[in-house]
Amino acid sequence: MTTYEELVRETLPFQLMPTVVPQLKSITIGGAIAGIGIESSSFKYGFVHETVQELEILLSDGRVVVATNANEYRDLFFGFPNSYGTLGYVLKLKVKLIPIKPYVKLTHHRYSDWEQYFREIARLCSERSVDFIDGAMFHDKELYITTGEFIDHAEWVSDYTYRQMYYQSIQQKNTDYLTTHDYLWRWDTDWFWCSKQFFLQYSVMRWLWGKDRLNSTAYWKVLKWFRHSRAAQWAARAIRGRQEAVIQDVEIPIEHAPDFAQFFHEKIGVKPVWVCPVTAYNPSASYSLYSMAPHKLYVNFGFWDAVKTEHEEGYFNKAIEAKVRKLEGQKSLYSTSFYSREEFGELYNERGYRQLKMRYDSAGKLNNLYEKCVLKK
Numbered sequence: 001m002t003t004y005e006e007l008v009r010e011t012l013p014f015q016l017m018p019t020v021v022p023q024l025k026s027i028t029i030g031g032a033i034a035g036i037g038i039e040s041s042s043f044k045y046g047f048v049h050e051t052v053q054e055l056e057i058l059l060s061d062g063r064v065v066v067a068t069n070a071n072e073y074r075d076l077f078f079g080f081p082n083s084y085g086t087l088g089y090v091l092k093l094k095v096k097l098i099p100i101k102p103y104v105k106l107t108h109h110r111y112s113d114w115e116q117y118f119r120e121i122a123r124l125c126s127e128r129s130v131d132f133i134d135g136a137m138f139h140d141k142e143l144y145i146t147t148g149e150f151i152d153h154a155e156w157v158s159d160y161t162y163r164q165m166y167y168q169s170i171q172q173k174n175t176d177y178l179t180t181h182d183y184l185w186r187w188d189t190d191w192f193w194c195s196k197q198f199f200l201q202y203s204v205m206r207w208l209w210g211k212d213r214l215n216s217t218a219y220w221k222v223l224k225w226f227r228h229s230r231a232a233q234w235a236a237r238a239i240r241g242r243q244e245a246v247i248q249d250v251e252i253p254i255e256h257a258p259d260f261a262q263f264f265h266e267k268i269g270v271k272p273v274w275v276c277p278v279t280a281y282n283p284s285a286s287y288s289l290y291s292m293a294p295h296k297l298y299v300n301f302g303f304w305d306a307v308k309t310e311h312e313e314g315y316f317n318k319a320i321e322a323k324v325r326k327l328e329g330q331k332s333l334y335s336t337s338f339y340s341r342e343e344f345g346e347l348y349n350e351r352g353y354r355q356l357k358m359r360y361d362s363a364g365k366l367n368n369l370y371e372k373c374v375l376k377k
Contacts, residue, residue: 001028001029002028002029002030003027003029004022004027004029005026005185007029008184011097012180015100015102016098017097017098017100017180017184018051018095019044019051019098020037020038020039020046020048020050021039021184022037022038022039023039023187023188024191025188025216025217026188026215029090029095030090030093032048033049033055034081034083034089034090035082035332035333035334036082036249037049038278039134040134040146040148040276041131041132042276042277042278042279043124043125043128043133043297044128044131045281046278046282047278047290049080049081050281050285050287051095052094052095053068053093053094053095054093055067055068055076055092056092057076057080057087057088057091058088058090058091059087059360060088060360060361060363060365060366061365064091067080075288075355075356075359076088076360078285078286078287079288079289079352079353081287081289082287082290082333082348083356084334084369084373085367086361086366086367086368086369087356088360088361088366100180101150101180102152102179102180103151103153103178103179103180104131104132104148104149104150104151104177104178104180104183105149105177106146106175107148107149107174108144108145108173108174108175108176109144109145109146109147110143111143111144111145112141112142112143114140114143114261117135117143117145118261118299121135121145121299122277124145124147125277126297130147130148130149131148131150132183133148133276134146134274134275134277136170136272136273136274136275137261137272137273137275138170138171139271140261140265142171144170144171145275151177154177154178156177157177157178157179158176158182159182160186160190161182161189161211162189165189165190165193165195165201166186166187166189167190167192167193167272188215188216189214190214191304192272192274194219194305198219198222243307243308243309244307244309244311244313244314244315244316245336246304246305246306246316246317246320247303247304247335248304248320248331248332249301249332249334250300250332251300251301251329251331252324252329253296253297253327253329254277254297254298254299256329257299259327260301260323260327260329261273261301264320267319268307268319268320269307270307273301273302273303274302274303275300275301276299276302278292278298278299279295279296280292280294280296283295288349288356289349289352289353290348291349292330298329298330314338317338318338321337321338325343325347330347331347333348333373333374339370341370344370348369353369
C-alpha cells in the first residue's frame with residue numbers, strides 16, 4: 001500500500017503536493033480515504049477525501065469499479081470515506097495537487113484564554129491569508145496557534161529529524177523556517193509528542209534509539225509488539241498502575257470549542273493537545289458516513305495518551321463521546337469507541353450504510369462497520 005511519504009517523494013520535485021498530507025509518513029493513501037485524514041491545510045481543503053477526484057475500488061465479489069462524484073458509482077464515491085475497508089479496498093485513486101514553494105515560514109502565536117484563542121483561529125481561517133494553520137494546547141494558559149506560509153527563500157532552516165524536537169520548538173521560538181519536506185513531516189519524528197512514551201525526550205535515549213528509528217513506522221512496530229506481549233503489558237501496569245488509553249481525534253464546531261477545551265482540561269487532563277481547524281472544501285458535497293455541516297468551521301482536537309483510572313473500562317472515553325455528541329461534533333473511528341448500536345447508527349448514518357452494503361457487499365464478505373470499529377471483530 002502506497003504511503004504518503006512515497007507519494008510526496010514523487011510530487012515534491014515538481015513543486016507540487018497533495019492538498020492535504022496527513023501528519024505521519026506511515027499513513028497510507030488508501031487508509032486516509034477509507035478513514036479520515038486531516039492536517040494544517042484542512043481549513044482550506046477539508047479532509048483528505050474531499051479533494052479525491054476518482055477512486056478505483058476492489059469489491060468483495062471481485063469486481064473492480066471506478067467511482068467518481070458524477071458517475072453510476074457516485075454513492076460509493078461519497079460513501080467510501082469512514083467505511084474502514086467494509087465496502088471494498090482502494091486500488092488506485094486520483095487526488096488534487098497544489099503548487100508549493102521550497103520553504104515554509106512558521107509563526108507561533110501564544111494565548112492564555114480559550115475564548116480569545118478560538119476567536120483568533122476563526123479569524124485566521126476566514127482571512128485565508130496563510131497556507132497552514134494548526135496549534136497545540138500545552139496547558140490551559142499556554143495555547144499556541146502556528147501559521148505557515150510558503151516562501152521562496154529562508155533566513156535559516158531548522159532540523160527536527162534527530163536531536164531537536166519540533167513540539168518543544170513551539171514553546172521556544174516565535175518564528176521558524178523549515179523546508180517544505182520537513183514541514184510536512186514535522187510531527188513524524190516524535191509521533192507528535194508521543195515518543196515520550198519511549199523516554200525519547202531525553203538526548204541520551206534519542207542517541208541510543210538512533211536517528212533512523214525516530215519515525216512513526218518504528219513506533220508502530222514497537223506498539224504492535226507491546227500489544228502482543230503479555231509480559232510487557234504486565235510490566236507497564238506494575239510501573240504505571242491501571243490506566244485507560246485516551247487516543248482520539250474529534251471535530252467540534254468552532255462556537256463550542258472553548259466549552260470542549262474546558263471540559264477536556266477539567267475531566268481528562270491529557271496534555272498536550274493538537275488543534276487543527278477544518279471546513280468543507282466543497283459545501284455542496286455530502287459524504288454519507290462522515291457528514292459535517294456545510295459552511296461551518298470545526299476544530300479537530302487530537303489527544304493520544306493514557307489516564308490513571310479507578311473507574312470501569314472506557315469511563316473517560318465514554319465521557320468524551322457524550323460531550324462530543326452534546327456539542328454537535330464528530331469522532332473519528334480509528335481508535336476505541338464505546339457507542340451502542342443505536343447511538344452508532346444515529347451518528348454514522350446506519351440507513352445509508354445498509355444501502356451501500358446491499359449494493360456493494362450484499363453477501364456480507366466484508367466486516368460490518370460497527371463490528372469492526374466498536375466491537376473490534
